[in-house]
Amino acid sequence: MPAVSSSKMATRVLVAPLALAMVGLALTSCGSKAGDTTSADGAAAAESCVDTSGDTIKVGSLNSLSGTMAISEVTVRDSIALAIEEINASGGVDGKQIQVVAEDGASEPTMFAEKAEKLISSDCVAAVFGGWTSSSRKAMLPVFEDNDALLYYPVQYEGLESSDNIFYTGATTNQQIIPALDYLKEKGVKSLYLVGSDYVFPQTANREIKAYAAANGIEIKGEDYTPLGSTDFSTIVNKVRSADADAVFNTLNGDSNVAFFREYTNAGLKAADMPVLSVSIAEEEVAGIGAQNIEGQLTAWNYYQTVDSPENKKFVADYKAKYGADKPTSDPMEAAYTSVYLWKNTVEKAHSFAVGDIQAAADGVSFAAPEGEVVIDGANHHISKTARIGEVRPDGLIYTVWESPAPIAPDPFLETYEWASDLN
Amino acid sequence: MDVVVGQLFTGLSIGSILLLAALGLSLTFGQMGVINMAHGEFIMAGSYTAYVVQQLFSTGGASLFISLIVGFFVGGAMGALLEVTLIRRMYHRPLDTLLVTFGVGLILQQCARDIFGAPAVNVVSPGWLSGGIDILGAVVPKTRIFILILAVICVLALSFALAKTPMGRRIRAVVQNRDLAETSGISSRRTDISTFFIGSGLAGVAGVALTLIGSTSSTVGQSYLIDAFLVVVVGGLGQIKGAVIAAFALGILNSFIEYSTTASIAKVIVFVLIVFFLQARPQGLFAVKTRSLV
Numbered sequence: 001m002p003a004v005s006s007s008k009m010a011t012r013v014l015v016a017p018l019a020l021a022m023v024g025l026a027l028t029s030c031g032s033k034a035g036d037t038t039s040a041d042g043a044a045a046a047e048s049c050v051d052t053s054g055d056t057i058k059v060g061s062l063n064s065l066s067g068t069m070a071i072s073e074v075t076v077r078d079s080i081a082l083a084i085e086e087i088n089a090s091g092g093v094d095g096k097q098i099q100v101v102a103e104d105g106a107s108e109p110t111m112f113a114e115k116a117e118k119l120i121s122s123d124c125v126a127a128v129f130g131g132w133t134s135s136s137r138k139a140m141l142p143v144f145e146d147n148d149a150l151l152y153y154p155v156q157y158e159g160l161e162s163s164d165n166i167f168y169t170g171a172t173t174n175q176q177i178i179p180a181l182d183y184l185k186e187k188g189v190k191s192l193y194l195v196g197s198d199y200v201f202p203q204t205a206n207r208e209i210k211a212y213a214a215a216n217g218i219e220i221k222g223e224d225y226t227p228l229g230s231t232d233f234s235t236i237v238n239k240v241r242s243a244d245a246d247a248v249f250n251t252l253n254g255d256s257n258v259a260f261f262r263e264y265t266n267a268g269l270k271a272a273d274m275p276v277l278s279v280s281i282a283e284e285e286v287a288g289i290g291a292q293n294i295e296g297q298l299t300a301w302n303y304y305q306t307v308d309s310p311e312n313k314k315f316v317a318d319y320k321a322k323y324g325a326d327k328p329t330s331d332p333m334e335a336a337y338t339s340v341y342l343w344k345n346t347v348e349k350a351h352s353f354a355v356g357d358i359q360a361a362a363d364g365v366s367f368a369a370p371e372g373e374v375v376i377d378g379a380n381h382h383i384s385k386t387a388r389i390g391e392v393r394p395d396g397l398i399y400t401v402w403e404s405p406a407p408i409a410p411d412p413f414l415e416t417y418e419w420a421s422d423l424n
Numbered sequence: 425m426d427v428v429v430g431q432l433f434t435g436l437s438i439g440s441i442l443l444l445a446a447l448g449l450s451l452t453f454g455q456m457g458v459i460n461m462a463h464g465e466f467i468m469a470g471s472y473t474a475y476v477v478q479q480l481f482s483t484g485g486a487s488l489f490i491s492l493i494v495g496f497f498v499g500g501a502m503g504a505l506l507e508v509t510l511i512r513r514m515y516h517r518p519l520d521t522l523l524v525t526f527g528v529g530l531i532l533q534q535c536a537r538d539i540f541g542a543p544a545v546n547v548v549s550p551g552w553l554s555g556g557i558d559i560l561g562a563v564v565p566k567t568r569i570f571i572l573i574l575a576v577i578c579v580l581a582l583s584f585a586l587a588k589t590p591m592g593r594r595i596r597a598v599v600q601n602r603d604l605a606e607t608s609g610i611s612s613r614r615t616d617i618s619t620f621f622i623g624s625g626l627a628g629v630a631g632v633a634l635t636l637i638g639s640t641s642s643t644v645g646q647s648y649l650i651d652a653f654l655v656v657v658v659g660g661l662g663q664i665k666g667a668v669i670a671a672f673a674l675g676i677l678n679s680f681i682e683y684s685t686t687a688s689i690a691k692v693i694v695f696v697l698i699v700f701f702l703q704a705r706p707q708g709l710f711a712v713k714t715r716s717l718v
Contacts, residue, residue, distance in 0.1 A: 066534075068643060070542035198688050226687040231638040231647055232441075234434040234568065235682040241563070242427055255544055258639035262549075266565030268556050288544035288639055 048148070049124040052353050057096040059084070059343075060103065060119035062130035062140075067107025068229040068254045072332065073132045075284050076154060077102060078323055079333035080129045083340035086318070093344045094351065101125055109139035116140045120149045126353045127152060127343050129336060133228075133253065134158060134200035141166065148355055152343060154336035156279060156301070158204035159412045160423065162380045164359055169339035169374075170332060171302050172382050173208055174411040179387035180249075180277055180300035181212050183402055189246040191219040195236060195260070196251035198225035205251050205279070208414070208423060215419030221245040226252070231259040237267045240274070250278040257281050261293045271296030277389075282330030283398060291396040301331035302385040303371035304398045312370035328397065329370075338369040342376060342383070372407060382410030426561030431679045433559065437568035439675025440575035444633055445648040446655035446667050447578055448626035451619055452503070453653070454662035455599045458511055459522040463652065464645025465532035466502055466624045470495035470631020471640040472540060474547050485550035488632070492574075495628040502532075503624020504617050512616065529645075536642040544639035553636065567636040574633055578626060583664055585622070595619050599662060658698055660708030669709055674698075 050058075061080045063073035084098045092098060101123045105112040112131060119125045120143070127150040131137045134157050144151045144165040151166045159173035184192070194209060196202025206223060213220050221243040224236050237260075240248060252260055257278070264276065277298040283305050286294060305316055305328050315337065319329050342365060347353055350361035363378020374383045384407040390398035414420035445467060452460050474491035481487040506528060514520045553570055556563040586592035597605040598615045606612050627645075634644060655674060659666025674694060682690035702708075 065542065066537065066642075070537070071544050071639075071641060074542040198686075224686055227691065229643070229647060230687060231634075231644075232438055232687075234437060234565075235431065235679050236687070238427070238430045238434060238562070239683065242430075255639040255641055255643070258544055258546075259637060262567075262637055263565065266554060266556055266567055268563050284543060288546050288641075290546040290548060292548070 048355065049121070050126045050353060051124060052096075052126075055096055056099045057093060057353060058099045058101055058123060058125045060101050060116075060123060060125040060128035060130070062103045062105055062112065062115050062119060062128055064107040064132065064136075065104040069105075069107040069132055071254055071288060072282075072284065073105075073107075073130075075327075075330060075333050076130065076132065076336045078327075079319065079329070079337040080340055082319055082322055083337045085322075087340065087344055093347050094353075105130070105136055107133075109133070109135040112136040113139040113143050116143045116149075116151070117147070120144070120147045126150070127358075129154070129339055129343075131155070132332065134204075137161075137166070138200060150343075150355055150358060152336075152339035154339050155332045158201045158208070159414065160204060162382070162412050164381065165355070166381060167339065167342065167362070167376065168380075168382045168410075168412070169335045169342060171385050171387070172410050172412040173205065174414060174417070175302060175385045175387050175408045176279060176300050177205055177208060178212065178414075178417070179404060179408070180279065180298075180389060181209065181216075181218075183300075183389045184247055184249075184277060185216055185218065189218065191221050191245040191247075193221050193240050193243050193245040193248045194223040194251070195240070195248055196225050197228045197230075197253045197256060199228055199253075201253070201280075202251035206249075208420065209249060211419050211423055212417075219245075226256060228253060228256070230256055233260045233263040236260070237263045237269070240264075241267060241269060245274065248274060248276040250276050251280060252278070253280050255288075257285055258289045261289045261297070265293045271298075282332065283328035283396070284330050284333075286392055286396045286398070287328070291392065291394050294392050295394050297392050298401075299390045299392065299398055301388055301390065301398075303329075303331040303334040304388060304390050304400060305329045306390075306397055306399050307371060307388075309370065309372065311368050311372075315370040331371075334370050338367055338371070338374060338383075341367045341369070342374070346376070374407065377410050380410060380412050382412055384409050427683070429560045430562030430564075431683050432676065433562060433564045433568070435676030435679035436672060437564075437572055437675070438679055439672035440568075440572040441630075441634070441637070441648070442651055442655050442675055443575045443668060443671035444571070444578060444630035445627070445652040446659075446671055447575075447582060447664070448499075448503075448623035448630070449652050449656045450659065450662060450664060450667040451582075451595075451623035451626075454656050454660075454667075455595070456515075456616065456619060457518060457661075458515070459518050459525065460503075460506075460511070461522055461526035461649065462506060462529040462532060463525075463624070463627050464647075464649035465529045465536075466499040466627035467631040467634065467645035467648060468532070468536060468642060469502055470499050470628035470633075471547070471635050471644050472536060472545075472631075473498045473628065474632045474635045475540070475545050475640055478547055485552055488550050488553075491632045491635075492629055495632040496625040497628070499628020499631065500621040500625030503627070504621040506624070507617055507620035511620070512613075515616075533642045533646075540642070542642070544641035547635035547640050549636050571633045571636060574629070578629060579664065579668055582622070582626070586664070591615075591618055654695075654698060658701065658708055660710035663708070663710040666708055666710040 063077040103115040129152045131153045132155050156171040194206045346365045350357040362376045366375040372386045386407050387404040388400045389402040391401050473495040477491040478487045553566045556565045594610050594615045598612045655671045659670035
């Protein structure tokens with residue numbers, strides 16, 4: 001009886017799922033490089049089924065509540081809920097109470113596309129708020145275009161995109177990455193090491209960083225990508241150490257950051273000698289990383305919990321009152337919160353929930369956001385934002401060490417930068 | 425020179441983590457033929473145990489050692505419970521154990537998310553483990569050295585338990601010939617439970633160790649599960665020495681390939697090499713010697 005035969009069989013049984021898992025892994029990374037999956041048929045937009053006759057209007061909230069991105073995206077769902085609650089309490093949107101349909105994208109781009117389709121076609125929502133990774137946005141883009149529906153996407157991203165069906169309320173590159181590079185250059189950084197997760201955002205962002213570096217005399221000493229969710233950074237930290245760059249530009253996403261910063265700190269690398277500038281770590285992640293592992297490191301965002309404005313004090317207080325005093329607020333949360341208000345203000349300007357009317361009315365719609373005044377640019381559906389470089393302090397919060405004197409107008413295709421002419 | 429030394433230590437340390445994750449599997453999968461997809465969640469349980477212990481006992485160095493012991497028993501208890509409630513009914517049906525334990529794994533992940541929240545929690549490493557030691561020009565983090573030592577201790581303890589204790593003898597007897605073992609008065613039931621307890625307990629220990637290097641979240645076990653299965657398959661089912669050699673070989677191979685290429689490419693290359701290796705040697709590095717007639 002068959003210890004051996006059953007274990008041999010077990011081996012055989014096991015090899016199949018393992019092979020499948022690897023093929024899946026390979027496909028994911030190919031898919032992310034191939035980028036956009038535009039639908040070929042270009043069929044006429046489906047008839048909208050949004051019901052505007054009653055006292056309520058439905059909107060969708062679509063975030064990863066499970067999987068590797070849940071660490072970040074749950075907070076976005078929470079702040080969308082906060083904005084909706086506030087709007088409902090103050091009379092709703094154009095007199096209608098907002099009803100949220102929340103869905104879980106499960107950190108899988110295909111799941112985001114499926115759930116977006118469900119929200120639009122069977123829940124008949126007037127707009128969807130959510131998405132985080134660029135892969136999730138790229139997967140949802142054709143769904144929103146084919147159905148002629150609206151997505152409000154709240155996270156900074158790699159730029160080089162503009163769709164009439166998406167409002168981008170996070171930063172595009174010229175509002176985050178380029179100011180960060182300008183800041184490092186001003187501080188005398190002459191060489192960079194690039195570390196990122198292996199998918200759309202880091203790959204594209206690093207292409208832009210390399211173009212910037214080439215034009216500004218900054219040397220790129222190395223460039224490394226790890227699979228999303230990867231937790232072993234010993235080799236990469238060894239490479240960074242021996243490359244001896246002036247600074248590290250970090251485009252890792254999600255849980256990987258925890259392992260990276262622990263390894264970085266334990267290997268004796270310090271912010272004072274070789275600072276890491278991150279574009280995807282916010283207050284929420286700092287708690288998971290442990291403030292002692294990331295103290296002194298830099299981040300580039302448009303908003304920090306410590307931003308000093310009456311709008312922000314109210315936002316932070318309301319958020320903490322609803323979700324707990326120990327819960328920090330972060331840039332994507334603020335952008336998500338702001339996006340609900342921008343949608344409300346656009347609807348009220350257009351006096352309509354119809355997608356076409358909202359698109360027509362969007363240009364110039366503004367909101368006094370916690371990060372400062374933001375205005376929608378109707379031409380590219382992005383918003384103007386203030387750039388801020390922050391430093392992580394031992395209390396786990398991020399403090400502004402530099403900010404742009406005024407909100408920066410969005411330039412998703414970097415048309416105003418000569419060195420970027422080859423990127424499109 | 426420092427690059428080679430650095431990568432060698434990186435490889436050893438990746439290997440020691442793989443080994444910790446795989447050691448328990450080499451008992452439950454290797455010796456008993458049960459494909460336990462919830463093994464990763466036992467690792468996760470160990471990680472969260474470290475977090476809970478730290479919340480209760482503050483962040484002193486003692487909490488790490490308490491965690492290692494408590495983590496072993498938490499993982500072990502979960503494994504024994506799983507054995508008694510589900511796996512017992514499915515011996516000799518590996519496909520069913522795969523599906524059922526995969527489902528159990530998903531349930532455990534969701535439970536963890538409900539209890540501890542979706543964002544990763546931070547387990548603070550003891551102060552004496554922060555920083556690194558300079559070895560021939562390469563800085564090796566102390567946490568990694570600690571994990572290496574822990575892996576060695578676990579291997580020695582497990583080998584000793586299997587070779588010298590009455591329980592170890594019973595486990596080996598049941599693995600080699602269940603019927604004959606039963607005939608000679610060994611309760612294979614009880615032995616199965618203890619095998620599962622030890623195997624899953626080691627997963628718990630692995631989970632505690634992982635809190636030293638990465639995040640503690642509901643999906644932490646997933647990242648290590650496939651690698652752990654690879655180690656067991658490459659090493660030869662049920663072979664502790666096979667698992668040890670395979671884990672360190674894969675770790676070192678991975679670290680050197682990764683240094684000259686990238687993390688994603690290294691994973692693919694290592695996997696392709698494993699496929700070729702298994703073509704040439706389907707039984708892995710070492711095969712179980714058995715008296716059963718098959």
